[in-house]
Amino acid sequence: MTAAARLQLRGVQKAFGETEVLAGVDLQVHEGEFVSILGPSGAGKSTLFQLLIGGIRPDGGTIHFDRAPLHNGTARFAFMPQRDALMPWRRILDNTTLGLEVQGMDRRAARAKVAPLFAEFGLQGFERHYPAQLSGGMRQRAALLRTIVQDRDMLLLDEPFGALDALTRAAMQRWLQTMWKRHRWTALLVTHDVREAVFLSDRIYVLSPRPARVLHEFHVPLPRPRDASSSRLEEASRIEAMVLATLLTPEPAGEQSS
C-alpha cells in the first residue's frame, strides 16, 4: 500500500430523483490488486460501475484515476457485464475483438491480436461458433477474453459468474484465479457471493444497504493459489464468517472485527 492508488473514490454520492443510492463511498484500488465490493441486493453496486463507465456523474465527491480526475470519455476501464452480453449475431472471434474494433483497429489486425489467446482461454476451435452454440462457462471465458484484450488499465467485473450454475461457477473462479496470478490485472469485482470475494480478492469492501456507504474493509492475506489445503481453508472460512456477519448485521459489526 505504499504506492498511490490507481483508482481512488472519495465521498462519492449519487441519487436518482428521490432515491439516494450512494451516500459517500470511499474506496481505492492499487496497481495489480484484486478488490471486491460486496453488498446486499440493490445496494448501488451497479451504480458505482455506471459512474466509472456509463457516463453518469456523481452528485458529490471525487473519482480519481492515477491522481487525475476521471473524465467522461477517457476509457480507462475494461468492463465485463453481469450477463456475458455477447452479441448473438457475431461469431466468438468477432465478439472478442469488439473492443479493439471500437478503438478503431481494423478487423484483420484485431483478429490477429486475439486469435493466439483462444487456447489460453480454453476456446480453441470455437472461433467460428456463435455464442448460442457455447456453454455458459465458455461464454463467460469469451466475455473475459473480450475484456482483457482491450489492454485497459483496470478490469471492472460486474458479478461475472452470477448467472452460472454452482459447479461451473466454482470452476470459473479457480480458472480466473489462475489467470489473475499469471497476468496480475488490476481488478475491481462486484459480487454478492461472499465465498467468491474471499477466494479471489486481496481486499473486500462491504457496502451497507441503500443508501450505500462502505461499512468495512477486509484484507484477505491468504497466499495463492487458494486451494483446498486445510489450514488456508480454515482461515478463509474465518474471514468469510466475519464478512457475512458484517453483511447481515450492518450496524454494529463494522467496528468489531478486522
Add this chain to the structure above:
Amino acid sequence: MSENLSFPAKVGPAVVAVGVVVLAWHLYADLSGIGVTTLPSPLRVAQQAWVHRQALFDNAVPTVRATLLGFACSLTAALLLSVLMDFSGLLRRALFPVFIISQTLPLVAIAPLVVLWFGFGLFPKIMLVALVTFFPMLVALVQGYAATEKEIVLLLRSMGASRWGVFRLARLPSALPFFFAGLRISITYAVVGAIFAEYAGAARGLGIYILNAKNNFRPDLVLAAVGVSAGLTLILFGLTVLIQRAAMPWIRFDRDPAP
C-alpha cells in the same frame, strides 16, 4: 420446436387443409346446381386459368413491378426515418402521430384520389403500396432498436463507442428479427395494396383484370386472378424467409446451445 419435424410432417397438415376446402368447394359447385356464372368449380377456374394464361401473365407483371418498387420505396423510407427517429426524440414525437393518422385513411377513398391526381401510370401504385407497407416496417424497426440489450449498450459505452457506434454495432443488428417479422407482414399487404391501386384505375394489372372479368360476368377469371395473386404473395413470403436465413445465420442455433 418444429425444426425437428420432417418436411412432409411440416407441410402435410397445410396441404390437407387446403385440399379439404377445395374439395368442399368443388362438391358444392357441382352438386348444388349453382350456376357457373355465380360460383364456378375449382376445376373450371383452373381450366380457364390455363386457357387465359398469357393474359394472366401479362397482367401479373405490372402488379409485381408495382409491388416491388412500392415496397422498395417504403423500405428505404422506413429505414431512414427509423434511424432519424431513433436519434431524435423530438422527431419521434413529431412524426409518429402523423404516421398513425396515415394508417387510418381508408384505402377505398385514397386509391381513387391518388389515381385522380397522378393518373393511370406506375407512380400512384407505388405510392399506395408504400402507404400500406411503410407503417408496419417503421414500427418493427423502432421496436427492434428498443429491444437492444441494455448490457450490450453499457458494454459498448465502456469501450468508448459513440452514439452512432452503438447504433451500428448493437441497435441495428438487434432490430433484425423484428425487421424480418415486419417484412413478412408487409409483403402480404404490398400485393393487396398493388391490386387495390390497379382496381381503382390502371391500364394493365391484376386489379384491373379482376374488375374487367367481374364486369363481364366471368367469376372463373376473377378467381383465377385471385389465385395468381395468392401465388405471388406466397412466393414473396418464401423469399423473405430465405433472405432472413441468409442474413441471420445464427438463428439456427438460438434454441439448442451446446452442452
